[in-house]
Amino acid sequence: MGLSWQDIHADALRRIQSREWQPGALIPNEEELAKDLGCARATVNRALRALAEEGWLERRRKAGTRVALSPKRRAQMAIPVIRQEIEALGKTFSHRLIDRVTTLMPAFQSDALGLPAGTSAHHVRSLYLADNLAFAYEDRWVNLIAVPGIETCPLDQISPNEWLVQNAPFSRGTLEYSAVAATDEEARHLGCTLGVPVMVLERQTFGPDAPVTAMRLTFAPGHHLKLVI
Amino acid sequence: MGLSWQDIHADALRRIQSREWQPGALIPNEEELAKDLGCARATVNRALRALAEEGWLERRRKAGTRVALSPKRRAQMAIPVIRQEIEALGKTFSHRLIDRVTTLMPAFQSDALGLPAGTSAHHVRSLYLADNLAFAYEDRWVNLIAVPGIETCPLDQISPNEWLVQNAPFSRGTLEYSAVAATDEEARHLGCTLGVPVMVLERQTFGPDAPVTAMRLTFAPGHHLKLVI
DNA sequence: GACTCTTTTATGTATATACATAATAATTGG
DNA sequence: CCAATTATTATGTATATACATAAAAGAGTC
CATH class of the missing domain: 1.10.10.10 (Winged helix-like DNA-binding domain superfamily/Winged helix DNA-binding domain)
Known part of the structure; x- marks a missing residue:
């Protein structure tokens, strides 16, 4: 040819x-x-x-x-599936469910997902570990309408992240990283000092019909976000 | 059709x-x-x-x-060209040259770029401002072999970022974000408190033949990194 | 000049056809 | 049965052709 x-x-x-x-x-x-x-x-x-x-x-x-004048080249980043991120580092992945409860969403969360104020959702907090060391702390709200099965799924056996990937419809979403001082709760679970700089990933996911989940993921100090051009 | x-x-x-x-x-x-x-x-x-x-x-x-089993979807991010980032926020871009000098690179920098220890390079420090407020502090090393013109270009008139985009060959590079505590120098230039959490972007750029530049960009507190899926 | 209308043109897309390639499935020889 | 060989097949690509479409350039009008 x-x-x-x-x-x-x-x-x-x-x-x-x-x-x-x-x-x-x-x-x-x-x-x-x-x-x-x-x-x-x-x-x-x-x-x-x-x-x-x-x-x-x-x-x-x-x-x-x-x-192109200023090559607005795009860096690509795999959307973090935490298990893969940890296993890519050659470490053993595990997770620990901290607590889960269905309750009223705070106003700023329901707003962010475009749900009416006073909506109930499943609130899950869990910890991801790499070689049994705290890797990231997750605080997540899951919309019961979009994902009814969330309340009964065994989140002590499968991580919320993975369960949702397998069970929730999924179309688009937003990701936002920022650097913040670790809160009291984050520091406790991540085993670091209060106020230490940590990377936070806030993510909202929307299915084809309804918002699915809002998540705040706090990484342990020292986390890097690598991108390739 | x-x-x-x-x-x-x-x-x-x-x-x-x-x-x-x-x-x-x-x-x-x-x-x-x-x-x-x-x-x-x-x-x-x-x-x-x-x-x-x-x-x-x-x-x-x-x-x-x-x-796909686990949709390893990729988030895309425009590589930051700071002027555009600031102008997209509806603010006025400006920059200020802090200092520039040709000197020996520290070992960790020459290593990172794959240059022999003891190589000289042009060291430029500058500040980017949005509406005359500090936006990001840049510490950059430029390889004289790859970009000979750097020593004589008017960096007080055009930002190093823009000058390099227009004048340096450019092929691939790495980007790495992390959350760190602002150093003394960063805090001074960014007008924030020492130790406050800030986002840092470290970037290396390689031309087709030789490494071009290594940069550390420290954003003012509160900076967000938004990605779209 | 400012405005509309028409023409031109480079990219964008749809199609049929042919062949390339990688990887599985089937076959064969031992 | 196992390994080596061959056939099959779904995706991947190259090509010619035709037409679609966006946008610039030009023509004509006021």
């Missing part, structure tokens, strides 16, 4: 990185590139589309394709 | 989210789907490939396509 789209992709990337195609500059159109390189336009299209998705190029109909 | 690949994409996603196609289950092959839905196989391929990239499906030649 002729050239593969990966070949075109690599060649174009080389030209971008070597600044043969300068930032902001218009590059030849697909037809021309196809003729020059000796392949079909569809092949060029596939390669340039990939480069655009990766943030190297900006493409607009009629206006053509230009090298 | 017939159905678009987005239509197929949406339909398949609906089936996954409604659990009509259960996690781990094999879905019909492309040819069959194309026949059922009334479009060409290439169109189905485009849709399923997109779903696989998004993490909903796992595809293997001959083995077929199945719904």
Whole structure:
């Protein structure tokens, strides 16, 4: 066969990185590139589309394709499934249920999930451990409407995280990391000092029909969030 | 025209989210789907490939396509170009050069970039401001071999971040966020209290031929890192 | 000039066809 | 039965062709 789209992709990337195609500059159109390189336009299209998705190029109909000025490249991060994160470190995963109760959600939580004030939800607190050392403390609210089974599932045997992945419908959500001082409760469960800087991940998950869960995950001190470009 | 690949994409996603196609289950092959839905196989391929990239499906030649067991979905994050981050908040961006000097890199820095011990580099410290309030403090080492122009560029007029984006070759890099206590120097420049929890981003950038820069960016307290799924 | 309308053009997509490739399944030889 | 070989098959890719669509450029009007 002729050239593969990966070949075109690599060649174009080389030209971008070597600044043969300068930032902001218009590059030849697909037809021309196809003729020059000796392949079909569809092949060029596939390669340039990939480069655009990766943030190297900006493409607009009629206006053509230009090298991105400030490469707004996207870093990708696997959404933390804590078991995998811990096992990737070569450590043994375990978890401990602290408590679970169905009760009224605080107003800020029901607001954040778009549920009416005064909604009841299942409130679960648990601890994730790596080699029996505290790794993260989780405080989670689960919407009973979206996930009715939550009240009766054995959260001492399977972690809320994993149970939900397997049992809850799931479409989109938000993630937000911040650096905060460990609260009294967090410090107690994570075995650290009150006020020490810790990473907190707040996450809301929405199913196709209804909000599913809101979670606050506090990592033990020293946690890193690595991303790859 | 017939159905678009987005239509197929949406339909398949609906089936996954409604659990009509259960996690781990094999879905019909492309040819069959194309026949059922009334479009060409290439169109189905485009849709399923997109779903696989998004993490909903796992595809293997001959083995077929199945719904991902634990949707290892990837969150995407725009790599911070600080000006854009600040302007997106509706604030005015500015920056202030604190100092710049060409000197020996500390060993841990040259190691991290894979440069021999005792290499000289340009050391730049600067402050980024949003509406004239400290937003982030940057401590950066720039490899003179990869970016010779750095020593003479007017860093009081253009931020190191932007100058490098425009002038340095750039291919891949690492990003690592952590929560730490503000050091004395960081606290002084950010106008916060010593020891307060702050987000730190450490980043290394490598060009096609040589390492380009290592950076430590300390955000003012209260900074959030938002990701979208 | 400011406005609308039309034309042009580069990218975006859909299709049929052909072949490539990886991985499973079947077959064969010992 | 086991290992090596071959056949099968679903996805992956390349191609030509045709048409769709967004947006810029140009033409015409006031």
